[in-house]
Amino acid sequence: MSAARSLYAAFDRFPTRKGASTHIARFAPTLFDYAGGGLLYVLGDDSLPAHQIEEAVEIIRFCEPIPNFLDRAVAFGLRLEGLLEARGQDLQICHFRDPWSGVPILARQRSWATVYEVNALPSIELPCAYPGIAPRTLDKIRASEMFCLHNCDRIVTPSHTTLRMLCELGVDSGKIRVIPNGADLPEPQLRPADAPADYILYFGALQSWQGVDVLLRAFARLADLDALRLVICGSARSRQGRQLERLAERLDIASRITWHWSLPNAELAPWLAHAQLTVAPLRDCARNVVQGCAPLKILESMAAGVPVIASRLPPVCEILNDGVEGRLVAPDRPDELARAIRVLLAYPQLRSQMAAHGRARVAADFHWPQLLCQLRELYATLRPAAKLVIDNDSGTAANARWA
Numbered sequence: 001m002s003a004a005r006s007l008y009a010a011f012d013r014f015p016t017r018k019g020a021s022t023h024i025a026r027f028a029p030t031l032f033d034y035a036g037g038g039l040l041y042v043l044g045d046d047s048l049p050a051h052q053i054e055e056a057v058e059i060i061r062f063c064e065p066i067p068n069f070l071d072r073a074v075a076f077g078l079r080l081e082g083l084l085e086a087r088g089q090d091l092q093i094c095h096f097r098d099p100w101s102g103v104p105i106l107a108r109q110r111s112w113a114t115v116y117e118v119n120a121l122p123s124i125e126l127p128c129a130y131p132g133i134a135p136r137t138l139d140k141i142r143a144s145e146m147f148c149l150h151n152c153d154r155i156v157t158p159s160h161t162t163l164r165m166l167c168e169l170g171v172d173s174g175k176i177r178v179i180p181n182g183a184d185l186p187e188p189q190l191r192p193a194d195a196p197a198d199y200i201l202y203f204g205a206l207q208s209w210q211g212v213d214v215l216l217r218a219f220a221r222l223a224d225l226d227a228l229r230l231v232i233c234g235s236a237r238s239r240q241g242r243q244l245e246r247l248a249e250r251l252d253i254a255s256r257i258t259w260h261w262s263l264p265n266a267e268l269a270p271w272l273a274h275a276q277l278t279v280a281p282l283r284d285c286a287r288n289v290v291q292g293c294a295p296l297k298i299l300e301s302m303a304a305g306v307p308v309i310a311s312r313l314p315p316v317c318e319i320l321n322d323g324v325e326g327r328l329v330a331p332d333r334p335d336e337l338a339r340a341i342r343v344l345l346a347y348p349q350l351r352s353q354m355a356a357h358g359r360a361r362v363a364a365d366f367h368w369p370q371l372l373c374q375l376r377e378l379y380a381t382l383r384p385a386a387k388l389v390i391d392n393d394s395g396t397a398a399n400a401r402w403a
Helices: 019-035 069-090 099-106 122-129 135-151 160-168 212-220 239-250 265-273 296-303 334-346 348-365 368-380
Strands: 006-013 038-043 051-054 057-062 093-096 113-117 154-157 176-178 198-204 228-234 257-261 277-280 308-311 326-329
Touching: 006 019, 006 069, 006 099, 019 038, 019 057, 019 093, 019 296, 019 368, 038 069, 057 069, 069 099, 093 099, 099 113, 099 135, 113 135, 122 135, 154 160, 154 368, 160 176, 198 212, 198 265, 198 296, 198 334, 212 228, 212 239, 212 334, 228 265, 239 257, 257 265, 277 296, 277 334, 296 308, 296 326, 296 348, 308 334, 326 334, 334 348
Parallel strands: 006 038, 006 093, 038 057, 093 113, 113 154, 154 176, 198 228, 198 277, 228 257, 277 308, 308 326
Antiparallel strands: 051 057
């Protein structure tokens, strides 16, 4: 294998059915194609090979079964330090998604250009997943994020909401580029053999900020629609999924819900194509409103010609127009969500119009080929960095421990 000319690093398991994996599957090949090959460094587990080579791309997965999230993040970064020491002499571009990857890339003598892909900041997102996380730990994580934000050459983010947040943190707006998430325009799909006659769909991850519990409470308010079913295609069976299943039982709607887990794209696509509508009930929380997001489930629904009912949040308003491609409703309000579902189901002609508008909007503004061209254009603006040595004070985040 020839020396890697580029590196894409992400503290994410790859591949999975989560949105992060979809992003990696689009951005990493674009980098490697631009650079003429590269190294992909990601998380793995015992179901995935720790090392593989695919033509001009080498994949290295960090597979150590470390239960504690932050301990695993530290170990992931230390492994990357070793890889850079052994393999970094030929790198020209390093693209990373998180501070666990970014600090080792930036806190050393280097000659490569750097791109920080900011889809989420752990200092904002982790308290949603781990409410008991210590404030001093979050302060250390924020220090590492700021180190990466100020020392990288370019920043890519999918949302203008995130752009505004980064500018408020004091990041130079001139090096930030908004490249939205995208979708493909799928071909017609055969209806799943076991699909209910009438169903609405939620698909994607099940973390608390996704608001799937709000959807379940809204669906319980539609008990008079006897034939209607809710199909939930979760990205992975998880603790959150089990909690939602128990909630459905308490709400007495379990018999009206079909659950699927970790469906490959080819199996999910027919369920999406034949849904009467999809729902993206995102919560009003810092993770969605302050940090921002660009939900792939909304864009993929629009691309499939399926109207969407989503929470009226600033980043959602960037990609979905109320009454055009779907409906926007107040977040965290099951009654309002239930009413919107009821009204949209009652007007099939309106749903057809929204479906056509959604597909046209994706073709015009959110088609992956167009967006990946923008990423290539950003890479073309990079120049290899001059040899840079980070001073000890600003580089201390490289050796931070998060306990």
